[in-house]
Amino acid sequence: MHSHECYEFLSMTVKINNILxxxxxxxxxxxxxxxxxxxxxxxxxxxGSFTLRPQHVASGHYFDFHELTNEMSLSVxxxxxxxxxxxxxxxxxxxxxxxxxxxxxxxxxxPTPSSTVIDRAQTCRH
Numbered sequence: 001m002h003s004h005e006c007y008e009f010l011s012m013t014v015k016i017n018n019i020l021x022x023x024x025x026x027x028x029x030x031x032x033x034x035x036x037x038x039x040x041x042x043x044x045x046x047x048g049s050f051t052l053r054p055q056h057v058a059s060g061h062y063f064d065f066h067e068l069t070n071e072m073s074l075s076v077x078x079x080x081x082x083x084x085x086x087x088x089x090x091x092x093x094x095x096x097x098x099x100x101x102x103x104x105x106x107x108x109x110x111p112t113p114s115s116t117v118i119d120r121a122q123t124c125r126h
Contacts, residue, residue, distance in 0.1 A: 024058040026101035029068060032093035035079070035086035046086060050075040056101055 032049045052071045057063050076088050 024056060024101045026054050026056055026099050027063060028052070028054045028097040028099075030093075030095040030097070031072060031075075031091060033076075033091045034089045036089045037085040037087060044086075045089070047092070048076075048079055048086075050079075058101075 029052045030049065031052065032047065035046050035048055037044050050072065052068060052075065055063055055067065080086055
């Protein structure tokens with residue numbers, strides 16, 4: 001990564017940590033990259049994309065830039081795990097998805113229908 005790209009990532013980190021008016025947010029980073037490898041007298045190019053593990057950001061629990069870079073490095077290593085010989089050439093796209101995170105708000109609970117409760121119907125348990 002070039003120094004200006006690192007600066008942009010760090011400024012993004014500061015911005016994410018300042019969005020805490022929502023109390024808690026979820027940050028997902030999607031990265032697209034180009035990989036190259038030398039094969040005989042030719043250079044092969046292939047696109048790769050990674051969705052990194054979401055980070056939950058709240059007061060006292062800030063966005064971890066080091067975790068982001070470590071996970072991205074691990075994703076590249078996993079991409080090359082089978083000995084393909086591809087080398088990360090450059091990052092072509094980086095998308096940061098920020099959404100409100102409220103794990104205790106609302107739920108998808110659906111009450112049991114009253115006809116089932118009244119009939120004391122049996123349910124199959126596996």
